[in-house]
Amino acid sequence: MRKYVIMGVQGSGKGTQAAMLCDDLDLVHINVGGIFRWHVKNHTKLGAQVRRLVAAGELVGDDLVEDVVRERLQQHDWNYGFVIDGFPRNRRQAEFFLESYDIDGVINLDLPDAEVERRVLARRLCSGCGLDYNLIAHRPAVPDVCDVCGSPLVTRPDDNPEALAVRLREYHDKTKPVIEIFERKEFVATIDATRGVEEIHAEICARFGLVPADDQAAR
Numbered sequence: 001m002r003k004y005v006i007m008g009v010q011g012s013g014k015g016t017q018a019a020m021l022c023d024d025l026d027l028v029h030i031n032v033g034g035i036f037r038w039h040v041k042n043h044t045k046l047g048a049q050v051r052r053l054v055a056a057g058e059l060v061g062d063d064l065v066e067d068v069v070r071e072r073l074q075q076h077d078w079n080y081g082f083v084i085d086g087f088p089r090n091r092r093q094a095e096f097f098l099e100s101y102d103i104d105g106v107i108n109l110d111l112p113d114a115e116v117e118r119r120v121l122a123r124r125l126c127s128g129c130g131l132d133y134n135l136i137a138h139r140p141a142v143p144d145v146c147d148v149c150g151s152p153l154v155t156r157p158d159d160n161p162e163a164l165a166v167r168l169r170e171y172h173d174k175t176k177p178v179i180e181i182f183e184r185k186e187f188v189a190t191i192d193a194t195r196g197v198e199e200i201h202a203e204i205c206a207r208f209g210l211v212p213a214d215d216q217a218a219r
């Protein structure tokens with residue numbers, strides 16, 4: 001049984017790394033933001049609660065987030081363990097989590113703000129079909145035009161330097177105390193996330209002494 005927390009600012013490749021680790025080790029990827037989005041989309045009671053809070057300009061409280069995490073983990077579909085993503089987001093959530101679960105390690109994907117900015121500001125979105133582009137990694141064949149449907153590419157309204165600076169500041173303010181709490185109790189592996197996807201994955205495995213399933217099969 002392996003239980004990991006993965007942390008990283010947007011653009012750090014957190015979702016990709018969580019998915020690779022889960023794939024390798026048969027772990028379940030628990031994406032807390034995704035669970036909330038699912039509830040909103042499917043109009044559950046919880047989704048209605050979240051909608052009301054958001055409409056009133058309020059944040060989803062710690063109690064609600066903790067209930068969602070507890071309920072998700074009680075499903076016990078994670079025979080070999082899990083990688084949790086998007087939680088804990090502050091000191092109180094971290095303390096709740098450590099009281100309730102034994103965590104084997106925390107993966108902290110570290111990306112300098114300047115690199116986050118470079119990656120996030122390179123994102124584009126097709127105004128027609130919604131396909132994601134990235135001017136660094138996934139350029140359209142014709143500039144500013146969707147390869148699939150020919151519609152113009154646009155920038156998301158909140159992908160601008162000012163909004164990103166606010167998000168980065170919030171991320172650092174909230175995450176720092178969480179990392180400090182984990183460092184007291186658990187093994188935190190801070191990983192340089194400026195490198196390629198495979199390299200980052202290999203370092204995560206090395207730092208936690210993990211042998212990917214493919215390698216096990218090859219022995």
Ligand SMILES: [Zn+2]
Nearest residue numbers: 126129146149
């Ligand atoms: Zn398109």
